[in-house]
Amino acid sequence: PEPNAMPELPEVETVVAGLRREAVGRWIESVEILRDQHLHPSGAALAEGLTGRLLTDARRWGKIWMLDTDDGQTVVGHLRMSGQLRVHPLDEPRRDHVHLVATLSDGHELRWRDVRRFGWMHLVPTAEALDLPVFANLGPDALAMTEDEFVAALRGSRRGLKALLLGQDVIAGLGNIYVDEALFRSRLHPRLAGGRLGLARARRLYGEIRAVLDEAIAARGTSISQSYRGVDGRRGAYQKQLQIYGRGGQACLVCGRELLSAQVAGRTTVWCPGCQPRR
Ligand SMILES: [Zn+2]
Incomplete structure (x- = not known):
């Protein structure tokens, strides 16, 4: 990681x-x-x-x-x-x-x-x-944004999904960990343009973003480095549930293929070439 x-x-x-x-x-x-x-x-x-x-x-x-x-x-x-x-x-x-x-x-x-x-x-x-x-270019908070708003924001976008979700101007709150998790769970390639999703896949991505955020909040977040702690000093526990973040070179938990890792939108990004085809 x-x-x-x-x-x-x-x-x-x-x-x-x-x-x-x-x-x-x-x-x-x-x-x-x-x-x-x-x-x-x-x-x-x-x-x-x-x-x-x-x-x-x-x-x-x-x-x-x-x-x-x-x-x-x-x-x-x-x-x-x-x-x-x-x-x-x-x-x-x-x-x-x-x-x-x-x-x-x-x-x-x-x-x-x-x-x-x-x-x-x-x-x-x-x-x-x-x-x-x-706050000037900050999009709606990821937990406040509606599905309709999300679908509308992706429509026509030529930006790759990784860049689009990290940018904070479309949806606020996601970073490298939860973008990779949400894209894997949605079976979407990180470089796929947002405008190419269509309604069904955009809705699925919205649902997976919400699901991964809800699960991570329930686990009090992800503590990988030494730095993140809660106000009470407790570590988060979601690092135990991560499916793809930080697993480049390891086997995909779904299909077994070797997970790829490369810089996408300036961040180390991990995806599965089998589960997340670029189309
Ligand atoms: Zn896979």
Whole structure:
């Protein structure tokens, strides 16, 4: 597998569910900035804006997470490669690479840790959150998009399915793991143009995307690398159910042929030449 398997929709959904359980409903007593990088407008502004506020909700759109406060502010963030939001007891030692710590009113700390340091956060008024440029070309969230919307978005598209599903502008939340899984389960070649699917195959792809996301959320996501953990520190379990991701060169679980692996849309992609013909 790629060592840099990144959090996708099921992992971010698991983190957001953990934030609802372990951070929402608590007051932020103080905020400590240990490394002021990729914090907007600045670490100091986040600390000042969040101190004394009540966390009222945690939300998600695609792979972007959001935390709302009682005074109409929202922290909009992205885990990117290795970001972790974890809640720990106050007295639990802090690990390396913790960049921001929010002390909560229930005797815990919400800690932002990011070894690779590609993750980011913005503190903005809630009413302006969706004006951030990251939302400008973001398609409907994969769990909110209807089948009709999905079928319509594919119609006439010349983009290959892998690029189309990874792009975030058509459907938001999928990454390398779940695109490969959904295409394999749909028996579709990753380079097949979206516009060539027709109604039946587009519907099947939609259904398999939903199914793989639902299964992965139920398993609390996929933990392949060291980086992804839930808010409670638990690893995901979906890596045990992956059918094709990371299995290039191994035998197809359905037909036994050797699975192919190549760069498609800039990402290592695995598919079965028997089950996923390019037509
Ligand atoms: Zn096969």
